[in-house]
Amino acid sequence: MAIVPTWAGEQDLTPQRTAATARSEQTTISLPPFFDCSKYLGPGFPQRPDFPRAADLLSHLDRLGIDRAVAWHTAARDLHPMSGNEQLLREIEGVCAQDRIIPSFVIAPSMIDEPGVMDRFLDLVKTHRVRAFHFFKGKSGGSLPDVASVIQAILPSKPVLFLDSSESLSGRDKDQNIMLSFSEEFPQVSIIYTNAMWVHYKALYKLMEARRNIFVDTSSFTPIAPRNTSSGDLVWSASSSAPGTSQTTAPPSPPCRTRRSAPCMPRRSRTAIWSNC
Amino acid sequence: MHAQAIAHGNLEQLLRIESPLRGSRPVVGDRLWHRLLRRERLGPKIIDAHAHLSRTPQDWDDHSDFDACAKHALRYMDGMGVDTMLVADTAIEANVDLQGSLGSKTYTEEHLSPYGGRFRGYFSALAFTPKYAEKLVPRLDEFFSRSYYIGFKMLNDYWHLPVTDPCFVPMWKYADAHALPILVHTWEGPYDAPKLLKDIAPRYPNAIFLLGHSGSNDRPDAEELAQNSPNVFLEWCGSFMNPTDWRETLERLGNRRLVYGSDSIAFWGETLGHDPAWEMGRLLSLDVPDETLVPILGNNMSSILARRR
Numbered sequence: 001m002a003i004v005p006t007w008a009g010e011q012d013l014t015p016q017r018t019a020a021t022a023r024s025e026q027t028t029i030s031l032p033p034f035f036d037c038s039k040y041l042g043p044g045f046p047q048r049p050d051f052p053r054a055a056d057l058l059s060h061l062d063r064l065g066i067d068r069a070v071a072w073h074t075a076a077r078d079l080h081p082m083s084g085n086e087q088l089l090r091e092i093e094g095v096c097a098q099d100r101i102i103p104s105f106v107i108a109p110s111m112i113d114e115p116g117v118m119d120r121f122l123d124l125v126k127t128h129r130v131r132a133f134h135f136f137k138g139k140s141g142g143s144l145p146d147v148a149s150v151i152q153a154i155l156p157s158k159p160v161l162f163l164d165s166s167e168s169l170s171g172r173d174k175d176q177n178i179m180l181s182f183s184e185e186f187p188q189v190s191i192i193y194t195n196a197m198w199v200h201y202k203a204l205y206k207l208m209e210a211r212r213n214i215f216v217d218t219s220s221f222t223p224i225a226p227r228n229t230s231s232g233d234l235v236w237s238a239s240s241s242a243p244g245t246s247q248t249t250a251p252p253s254p255p256c257r258t259r260r261s262a263p264c265m266p267r268r269s270r271t272a273i274w275s276n277c
Numbered sequence: 278m279h280a281q282a283i284a285h286g287n288l289e290q291l292l293r294i295e296s297p298l299r300g301s302r303p304v305v306g307d308r309l310w311h312r313l314l315r316r317e318r319l320g321p322k323i324i325d326a327h328a329h330l331s332r333t334p335q336d337w338d339d340h341s342d343f344d345a346c347a348k349h350a351l352r353y354m355d356g357m358g359v360d361t362m363l364v365a366d367t368a369i370e371a372n373v374d375l376q377g378s379l380g381s382k383t384y385t386e387e388h389l390s391p392y393g394g395r396f397r398g399y400f401s402a403l404a405f406t407p408k409y410a411e412k413l414v415p416r417l418d419e420f421f422s423r424s425y426y427i428g429f430k431m432l433n434d435y436w437h438l439p440v441t442d443p444c445f446v447p448m449w450k451y452a453d454a455h456a457l458p459i460l461v462h463t464w465e466g467p468y469d470a471p472k473l474l475k476d477i478a479p480r481y482p483n484a485i486f487l488l489g490h491s492g493s494n495d496r497p498d499a500e501e502l503a504q505n506s507p508n509v510f511l512e513w514c515g516s517f518m519n520p521t522d523w524r525e526t527l528e529r530l531g532n533r534r535l536v537y538g539s540d541s542i543a544f545w546g547e548t549l550g551h552d553p554a555w556e557m558g559r560l561l562s563l564d565v566p567d568e569t570l571v572p573i574l575g576n577n578m579s580s581i582l583a584r585r586r
Binding site for chain 1: 280281283284285287288289291292293294296298299300301302303304310314315316517522524525562564
């Protein structure tokens with residue numbers, strides 16, 4: 001077991017004593033396993049793709065001690081949803097990582113009218129028990145109501161829908177109303193906002209207060225975590241990404257964030273999702 | 278319980294994962310990353326080149342809590358092994374006695390000097406604006422004759438005043454004459470985007486320009502500025518806004534042109550602003566050898582500070 005120092009808890013700290021205290025008080029520490037809700041793989045991102053193949057993603061997870069991750073495929077977002085979704089499944093199968101890389105299918109309005117796509121999509125969802133889905137408003141050219149029929153079709157799987165805060169979370173009344181309507185119409189859908197930063201907090205909290213099926217991940221959320229955050233509101237994610245582009249390859253320290261989130265008084269002890277983006 | 282929920286439990290529940298993760302395990306390994314995960318002192322020299330100690334980013338109205346802020350900051354510093362925190366002054370009137378006699382210290386200096394080398398300060402560049410210049414510029418030698426102040430801080434996005442404003446020319450000259458670092462908050466926009474320093478940085482070759490947040494989304498411009506001017510350095514905190522792989526930036530610039538900063542704001546018993554563990558974790562989890570990271574943590578900033586005259 002690793003012996004680690006605690007951070008000093010003395011009340012009367014003087015400059016000379018703080019260093020000595022930090023060294024002298026030590027405790028053991030162990031970390032929970034981590035399930036990252038926000039990863040991806042595939043080509044086509046900045047000059048150097050972060051995880052071109054599933055094997056690259058696995059190496060990344062291994063290096064950082066992440067046990068499991070939800071991942072989508074960049075081709076599904078950037079080129080063709082179903083082709084990219086299928087490629088994702090092939091990639092995961094190719095490295096036998098079904099237990100570690102949980103597939104998330106990209107959904108888009110274009111799927112609805114393309115012949116044969118919805119049938120194929122639903123078949124794969126059922127066969128592979130896909131329950132995670134990503135919707136990228138910017139790249140799809142549509143908004144949430146435009147994929148309502150897709151959501152309707154996958155309702156039996158009680159889907160989890162991931163939305164990037166930078167493109168889906170704004171303080172504008174119109175956007176808020178869309179999300180409030182959508183989340184009310186589909187209470188079986190759990191919605192997880194990824195990469196929420198301080199500019200998103202006001203809009204985010206309004207939504208989370210109004211709807212029990214809205215969650216947030218810890219990635220970019222955690223640099224400035226508001227004091228009334230509850231552990232139940234967060235999902236773990238290691239990734240911090242700039243809006244609309246790739247996730248960085250420089251994730252923050254997941255256990256530090258988890259521990260920092262842990263002592264918050266729970267309001268709803270279920271809405272926290274870990275992400276190491 | 279909360280940690281397990283956030284780390285994996287909540288998501289497993291939502292996705293109805295049939296084989297949920299269980300238990301816990303020790304962190305094994307002696308990389309800097311592992312030491313951070315274990316909350317150990319990291320080891321190498323660390324200078325936090327970008328931090329704040331104040332009640333609000335702009336001002337405070339209750340000085341009695343300031344020592345609590347300092348002690349809170351020391352807890353983080355001692356726990357992680359940060360030798361020195363460079364604290365950016367943001368306010369003038371709450372910090373400087375404008376009627377003060379020769380030798381009177383600023384509030385920050387007076388309260389942080391007792392901690393010796395643990396804290397050093399950037400003087401707010403607001404001192405050069407018309408409102409304060411007449412009273413403060415003549416006192417610069419006095420402030421910089423003591424050990425606390427080591428350079429200047431610019432926060433032009435908040436001041437709504439571009440870095441190119443002529444009022445800052447005396448600051449560039451002073452910094453150049455004394456080889457001082459200037460921590461410039463850089464962000465895309467009309468006030469302090471990196472490209473606005475294109476003609477300024479080379480004109481004052483002895484002044485050291487620290488591009489706070491590495492230009493945010495404008496990191497390519499920050500890199501170009503650094504490539505063209507050896508007195509320009511990138512600074513770490515907040516640089517996650519741009520998705521460019523930091524390994525690529527380090528390949529282009531090397532590991533001697535980047536300094537670590539956290540942008541943490543110690544606020545009573547908490548940390549407002551960026552969490553230093555988050556920013557440090559972001560740096561240490563880069564897929565580069567520890568040898569690449571060590572100079573960034575403190576030696577680069579130490580070399581910058583050693584140039585002052």
